[in-house]
Amino acid sequence: MPEEAAFLGKVAAGSRRVKIDQIGSTVQGRPIQLVQIAEPGPRPAPATAAGSVVLFICSQHGDEPAGREGCLSRIRDLAFSRDAEIVRMLRATTAVFVPTANPDGRVADTRGNANGVDINRDHIALETPEARATAKVFKDYKPDIVHDLHEDGTTPPYYEKDVTWLWPRNLNVADRVHDESEKLSCERRVQIELATTFSRNLEPLKRKLVYFGGADNQAPKPEEVLNQPPCGYRLTSAQFAQVQQKLELHDVHSWSTGGGRFVPLAQQARGLIPLLLDAKGQYKITTAERVSTC
Ligand SMILES: [Zn+2]
Numbered sequence: 169m170p171e172e173a174a175f176l177g178k179v180a181a182g183s184r185r186v187k188i189d190q191i192g193s194t195v196q197g198r199p200i201q202l203v204q205i206a207e208p209g210p211r212p213a214p215a216t217a218a219g220s221v222v223l224f225i226c227s228q229h230g231d232e233p234a235g236r237e238g239c240l241s242r243i244r245d246l247a248f249s250r251d252a253e254i255v256r257m258l259r260a261t262t263a264v265f266v267p268t269a270n271p272d273g274r275v276a277d278t279r280g281n282a283n284g285v286d287i288n289r290d291h292i293a294l295e296t297p298e299a300r301a302t303a304k305v306f307k308d309y310k311p312d313i314v315h316d317l318h319e320d321g322t323t324p325p326y327y328e329k330d331v332t333w334l335w336p337r338n339l340n341v342a343d344r345v346h347d348e349s350e351k352l353s354c355e356r357r358v359q360i361e362l363a364t365t366f367s368r369n370l371e372p373l374k375r376k377l378v379y380f381g382g383a384d385n386q387a388p389k390p391e392e393v394l395n396q397p398p399c400g401y402r403l404t405s406a407q408f409a410q411v412q413q414k415l416e417l418h419d420v421h422s423w424s425t426g427g428g429r430f431v432p433l434a435q436q437a438r439g440l441i442p443l444l445l446d447a448k449g450q451y452k453i454t455t456a457e458r459v460s461t462c
Pocket residue numbers: 229232317318319
């Protein structure tokens with residue numbers, strides 16, 4: 169990690185396009201870094217979020233170093249490139265990297281963090297400081313495209329390629345985001361940005377079913393589907409106090425109601441809220457009461 173810090177320091181010192189921020193600390197106190205690259209230079213977070221953003225999450229599994237190595241060399245290349253197409257891309261798009269998303273795991277060469285928690289299974293419950301740091305990046309920068317880099321063996325019949333690109337398979341993902349991700353290529357930037365923007369703005373109006381399991385290549389079991397999603401969830405004050413920080417990181421809005429808190433489903437995080445608060449959620453942060461009528 170000291171070598172990485174020195175490397176990133178040199179890149180940032182040598183290129184006005186690059187900005188490095190510490191966005192958190194690991195269980196063992198190592199810094200979690202965020203690298204932004206844009207032409208002529210990174211803009212403040214709100215302006216960046218309003219534009220086109222590509223996020224790279226590098227090696228959240230500490231024993232899969234290839235993603236991190238690829239990110240570090242890509243950071244260097246984007247910082248110093250004079251290729252006209254790259255420069256034009258960086259004028260329109262901010263490249264954002266979490267170059268080592270699991271520093272303790274990388275040092276120890278383990279899949280999980282220092283407490284043995286798999287960060288890649290913690291993006292709902294946000295138990296780890298590493299997942300909380302990434303959640304805040306999503307909230308602050310509103311990325312249009314996210315590359316989450318892993319290493320994996322082949323698992324026939326689905327994944328039999330040297331390099332596998334996977335789109336979001338979760339059934340709660342907005343249809344257009346799913347479809348555009350599947351067709352992802354450089355030429356599709358505008359379409360993808362439109363799909364994510366529509367998803368964020370139209371999600372509160374959706375009446376779509378909620379899925380607690382399944383994937384786009386595996387049908388959910390009947391009990392994993394909420395055919396009539398509730399209007400929202402009611403939390404006691406004690407429950408809310410316990411999960412307030414996580415709800416804020418997930419950008420979930422709520423309001424006070426007779427001695428408790430109400431989380432309406434009709435908001436941007438609609439697809440996520442039941443996974444956080446419903447008794448059926450595998451990674452729920454609390455079990456809140458379903459409210460069926462508004
Ligand atoms: Zn992995």
